[in-house]
Amino acid sequence: MRMKLFHSMAAIGLAMALVGCDAPQSQLKTHDDMLALDSHLDTPLVLDRAGFDISHRHDWMQDYAQVDLPRMKEGGLDGGFWVIYTAQGPLTEQGYAKALAHARQRSVVIDEMVRNLSYDFALALQADEAARIAASGKRVVYKSIENAYPLGTNIDLLDEFYAAGVRMVGLVHSRNNQFADSSTDKAGQKWGGLSPLGRALIKRANALGMIVDLSHAHDEALAQAIALSTTPIILSHSGAAHLYEHPRNVPDALLKKLAQSGGVIQINSLSGYLRDLNTDPRRLPEFIGLYRKYQNAPGGMRENHKAFIADRRALDKKYPPDYAELSDVMDHIFHALALMGPDHVGIGLDWDGGGGVNGLQDVSDLPKITEALRAASVSTRTIEKIWSGNMLRLLRLAEAARTQ
Template structure:
């Protein structure tokens, strides 16, 4: 919740769907609706436990900052994706691990409850081959992933519990170093392990054994090096960008892009504005957001009062200190097209970080997704290429992990 509302970019004017649809030629929109479209990183599970919020109802990015719900998925042509169990990084202690474990399990249960509550519209996908028939039936495809392996504590066998729940992709770290791996954005700006820790290497072995895809997003370049060297299956970056376009620790350079592709891996392009380009400092806004973050703590359950307080304060910050220099759709496409040029259309996909800070001017929520298809076609990519980018590549990586189980 706080990850989206506080750390995410402020969201400005949003066109109604009718106006958005007019920006894309009818034939392109129809093609987009025919494609199998998956986003590899949806932080939408953070919304599922909010009081009064239902994924069945259409919400507005201006009213509650959410970017994904069932009606908007249908209108924007998103067939589904990987619903993330995101856990904030906490202390590397027995108590910290216990709290994180419980938080993550509850978040996973929320995803399963979403599916169970509406079998007419959502189906859990456990294998790559599940996606196409689910989408063809008109339902949304629900894969599950973990962002930040911190909740596993120091017991890699706990991964099997999450695997049995439905998790098929796991990211090793988040904003700070943990027990498994170095983060690309740790506040210390110094490595802890110089890549994967010994425990992280054990976790990778368990992932390969179970058929879980290793996700290198948020981890350091050295972690990516270790994953490429040690994993028996291709590596995925579920939501990342290109350092050649904007030099940010969350992005990867061309050498790593080429190495990733050489091993069959895929980079899924994100739309988190702060990772796409530099923006003018807005210290008053940042201080206000920092103060708000200090007042409110993310819990597995958020009371109606806390949610109302959070929304009101965030909206007041947006009114007093508007974000006037936001990244744009063109900035996002610059990263996308660069990755395609360097790695090729077999190794690029889409993971926009919806409901977790993603969203730029012109790409505000899932209603805007047909614009990506239009831009890729305009850039000269074929329908077959666009299908790979929208789902074929990530499903290939998942299928490879499944095929190599036990290795």
């Protein structure tokens, strides 16, 4: 019944396919009933910081933490991809070795969270495990890599991370690396898209059964990856350039190509990518300087978290930050839906990695997204795809293509 209705609606056109056409019982599904996963949780960055405990409720207004167990429950967030993020450093053997040690440690920190809180979290290795884990009342922990820089020039290391549970790999971050051009490197392009090593990395990810993530990559790298990868590409936390011309956002023509190849964009909530902000230009350099100061201090961010928070609050007073609105996030979701269709849009809000807007500053606010989708007459079936179905379809395809 539901399928038949859906097909007849689809025949009428894309716009109509987005509106309600479900069987009545599925319309009764609440946000909590849906499997809700976010494809970009940067929370592993803060997991081992002094003063942070994921099993306790934190307050964004106090310590800027956006994800913890109580608020995940409150916001109906079942889990997602927990990111092993490594900042870009020099493309040298020394730089690679330092980055590799860092990435391995982030993976261990995720494992420790799952082990120490085994009643609340479970590591997920396959697409089908997410629903089972969520049904058991636990949070779903997939692992992903943001910035493959730690692999150096040895892509065999990707196998090690696969064995550690990683099921998604993002090639590049804010600067060009050995695999691909970044969308935001001030030096311009180094490779004209993907490097030869980047092509080899995508092939290895396909063989292993990992999703390939091109968020942060230059548009040319994205276009080449779409053509090269044997399974659809994900943009784990990106936006639409049609709404705001920023190099982190992707133009419509490329988003259409992504959809035609089966790929998915997961919409980001980093305010500076969503629209022009009204912030004192002196804020950003001081903000970056603050991070550098504590990252380079003895004990790093891990030991100096409290002092960092105090300094950040002082900076917020001196140069108040401007944030985009929940409606800006929704605009990017609606634009992607209209352009790409219901099978190619998801949620990757960059929590604890720069995400968050007015009205959506932590995961407890997530039901507002479902409410806004419903208010726009998006069907329950489509909302479920946005919250997890589309991303898990990509993981299922990656698993099926695994040859190694």
